Amino acid sequence: MAEFRQIGWKASVPTLVIVLLAAVPPFLSSYWVGLLTQIMIFAILAMSLDILLGYTGLPSLGHAGFFGVAAYTVAVLATAYHAGFWTCVASGIIIGTLLSAAFGLLVSHVRDVYFLMITLALGMVLWGLSNRWITVTGGDNGISGIPRVMTGPITFYEVTLLIFIGCTALMMLFISSPFGFTLKGIRESESRMKSLGVNTWLHCYLSYVIAGAFASVAGVLWAYYNAFVGPTYLDLTASSEVFLMVTLGGPGTLVGPALGAGAIVLLKNVISAYTQRWLMILGAIYIMTILGAPQGLWNLRRRSRSRA
Amino acid sequence: MDCSHPCLVLENVSRDFGGLRAVDSVNLTIQPGERHALIGPNGAGKTTLFNLISGELRATDGTISFFGADVTRLAPDRRAARGIARTFQITKLFPNLTVLENVLLACEALDRRKFTMHRPLASYRDLAQKAANLLEAFGLAQLRQELVRNLSHGDQRKVDVALSMAGRPQLLLLDEPMAGLSPGESHSMHELLEKLDSTIAVLLIEHDMDVAFAFAEKITVLSQGRVLTEGHKDEVRASRTVQQIYLGAEEPPC
Amino acid sequence: MIYIITQTLNGLFSAALLFLIASGLTLVFGVMRIVNIAHGSFYMLGVYVAYTIVARTHSLFLGTLAAVSAVAAAGFVVERLFLRRFASQPLAQMMMTMGFALLFRDAAFMIWGGDPFTLPYPSALRGSIEANDIVFPMYRLFVVFVAAVVGVVLWALNEKTLIGAKLRAAVDDAEMAAGTGINVALLSGLVFAAGAGLAAFGGVMGGPILGGYPGMDLDLLPLAFVVVIIGGMGSLKGALVGSIVVGLIDNFGKALVPELSYFTLFAPMVIVLAIKPTGLYGRV
């Protein structure tokens, strides 16, 4: 194992994962293929939140908002206006990104708990909108009947996998770029970055917009995957679950949040069949994560490695 | 750079905190390449003055100009871009990053390429080279892979100065670089400061009088937010008031 | 006119209830910087405990006493055993309280089942005051009065007593306070317990009108956060002003523009935060 890492697991592990992901569908039931699809969608969402939470140090509690808005955009355009597939996809991503660009103006000067609170408030506003702007969103009933664009779970899985690989690659490139590196500096000491000559507001703002854009991509996928959109997509529970995925997996690592997404989706679907106490288990996961691995599971591994 | 102007000019700069006037009508001029020390008892407003110069705080009154340009209302990052760099009394570094990464951050901070999102940082050889040179210059090359939070206090101070030098500033503000250092560390820091590029103006806050007088040729004494005396170190040393309130028999408080 | 008076009175009742919940939240926030998501659970547990005791003893007083002390004790334990280890790690603490919120919710369902209920009215406070077509229930007036008393007591504790002085020192700067010999750890535990107790008390006070039901823990929590944020974290005065502002806006907003009921609340909060992130009376 140790030698394996020395060869450069950084390149080999993702490749291995991708090969595995690409190869397994024929061996799995459609149910598992569906779950894997879900995991990848939430992995994109969790990684996008990690750009904010883990890299820039901005704890957003309203991140599901962009995910939801993108999904709603797809749903509204596809059902009420019968727009074509590409129009829906592009609009979903663009509207989600524009929204994050607008919200970013309100939040980028705020930090820490205040950032948490203002993003929570914005999330609630979006949730309120999805609930109350009934003529467009269908209110509590949501919007169903989004046309299926890809036949069969395997096709959808493969498309999701491609997008997942694309998004992951882009995000990895992003965080390894000079810009992404600056974000880490802001996380570590914003005032020092300022005194070194970095306009930290602008960097935070851009990182917020970029995270919103990736969340929108996930939202578009989710809309097509379920063929349904409802207000629960962007409520506080949804946002805090993404938050948990990132924290559980390991903020500031990208791999961690993806794993966290996988763990939560799997637990949720596998365990809940055997117990009525899913809420309690989820609560225990929150608490035990903080107690046992406050930096997330993936960072546990890194810590033990650096100690060795 | 326009050489007809002094490096830094403070005119009647004041700063209020609530009812308290922490810095009171300070006038100060620093020429390019000048070595200048700022001394005064605790609470004299030295660090506040630094914060006003570097932009962390906004002046309540007065103007600050840097090579003739008014920078009074500029944000800290804009001032840094113009060539004002600083260190902090309590070191402000990037604790969970390595020494190399710390320096790299400083190297790219004033580089337009910090906005690049589509290329890995590692692919910019020149930035890496620049960082390596800097580490070499500050004797930190061996420590490049250490996390900054694991460094000794003295090494952290060195990193601090290295960071502020990365942007090739015109004016360097050093806030008690020796504070809390062991005699050995203090000595090597002193050597390091002596080696700094002589075209850079340096403004130093220092409690250790020997260091201050050894380093600077000009001294400003601050007390209760006001400039008490300013002048060549010999004049200041001779000043009776300064001796009374500051250089007296007592050790300066730290 | 009658309409305005009635809605104002209603608004004051909402404000009173919100103040009871938000004052605890803001204290915890101020002293420990904890975004306590489990605060709504304490509010919920208060009603449930009171319901159990009232069903056995038929005494509202005993029910209230039991609810407040039991929930305060639970709060103390949670702080002592779990949150304390993560002092000055606001994110870890928030995650933890999220976990507890889920645990408490499921536990309440396991113990008490999902049937909604209401607490009985105190017999002396049935009926309503009527004057010129303005009808206002006695009990609601009573709640406004009680909240005012609680407000005064909290204010006196905070301004006039030693523990209040220590508390203010801790809100200002916990490190500095610790340096001057204040036992910040114990203080934190007490504040957290008091916050939980206040939330439980709010739950009991609202019990005859709002009752207890699954999901109530998340019903008033967002409103309480809005109050705390508008008022400024850690400021009692802010909690008071915030409660009144939110109570009135909520009531008039619901009555005048029901379609926008979510915005009338969260929009002011976003605006306050965007302009003055520390809220009306908050310090940095």
Next chain:
Amino acid sequence: MKEVPVKLSTSVVVVVFALLATGVVVGQSAASVPIKVGFIAPLSGPYVQNGRDILNGFLLYLEEIGYRAGGRQIDVVVEDDEAIPAVGLTKARKLVERDKVHLMAGALLASSGYALAPYIDSMHIPMVFPVVSSDDLTQRRRSKWIVRTGWTSSQPNHVFGEYAARTLKLKKVATIGLDYAFGWESVGGFQRTFEAEGGKIAQKIWCPLSVHDFAPYLAQISRDVDAVYALFLGRAALQFMRQYQEYGLKDRVPLIGSGSTTDEHVLPSMGNEALGVITALHYSAALATPSNKSFVAAYRARYNKVPSYYSESMYTGAKWFVSAIEARGGNVEDSAALLDALRKVKLADLPRGPVELDDYGSPVENVYIRKVERVNGELQNTVIETFPKVSQFWKYNPADYLKQPLYSRRYIPPPTE
């Protein structure tokens, strides 16, 4: 109530073993392989109580028949949708694609119902909707594979509107209700027939689902109406009743409403404030028929509480698909034929009375006008009038009816002829 989880976990164990068993005994004849039924309802979250009631009714019936139908064992897989449609959809996928259930039952919320429908149709799995009452599921957006055994929101309200005008002699009514599809459809149905009989809806007040303090809405109710029609359920119904009395309205303006407002899932928690409230629904636990009496007795014995319409709904739903299974002689593998059988079921001795499906797959059943009374110290919905064989289209021609838009927040009166 307390025993339910125990029972559940044992049935889960049964299912696990059954799963293993099916794996082991591949190749045996279909008849000895259990029939698998998937069940979805909110078993956590704010709607947990309703979800529980549904599950209780479901299990009660299956226990009565010893988990056997058509000569085969019935295995149940229970899943919680947390009242979140997307979760419900994921759980449905699990039930269909992993557990390979033969048919499904459940769903509570309209949102879940609409989210599930396209998937159910695409997978060709018959599903029984015992509760979801959104009109359009059997009207303008019919689903082929979903069989509704419950009711449509407007169904009892069509009856009630006419009754309010003709029998209660009301002229002006204000409505107050929850602001979502169930509310709009119920109030819409009431308004249509009430106004057709010359009545007038003077005022409509909508409260968001998150409402808990009704004061701002109560203050708006006009004192100048003959009655207030209230549409609530669960804790909102309880709070509304309390506060309606608290503000002195109960003595001034009589209260009528949708059946859910005084349904037995919340009635036992109410006090005298509920007395005299008149509502309409397709069920009442106080129905004096033999089949209902024995159902209520069995339910009380098993769960120690009075059954709500939610409990009855899934009791009936289970009975419904069991009769279909019996009709197919236990052959559930042919899902098209099973669906056919489900649509042809007619039951006369249900707790709620006789039920059959119309051409659109929606029940034709009795609607009861009920009045809350205290009998032997307990509140109950005493049936004061029965309207037999009510269809979802009431007395209207289905084709004309369907040309009308669905009842929504903005009520559009039908063209008068």
